[in-house]
Amino acid sequence: MIKTIAFLKRKAGLSREDFIHYYETRHAPLILCIAPQICDYRRNFIVEEGAIVAPGAAARDFDVVTELWDPD
Numbered sequence: 001m002i003k004t005i006a007f008l009k010r011k012a013g014l015s016r017e018d019f020i021h022y023y024e025t026r027h028a029p030l031i032l033c034i035a036p037q038i039c040d041y042r043r044n045f046i047v048e049e050g051a052i053v054a055p056g057a058a059a060r061d062f063d064v065v066t067e068l069w070d071p072d
Helices: 016-034
Strands: 002-008 041-044 064-070
Touching: 016 041, 016 064
Parallel strands: none
Antiparallel strands: 002 064, 041 064
């Protein structure tokens, strides 16, 4: 299998809740429609509350880690 990972950022001014809703109801179904060969498609939305961040770490510049699996 081939795994692709994408770090995606929401559009400026879009709330986290609206981003997740759009991604799950519009974007994800579109991807699955145009790429039916995908074996697995995971969206890992960032949860900041309670996150452990190393001192001096760069600011996070993405809102979701997307994982796509394709057959070989």
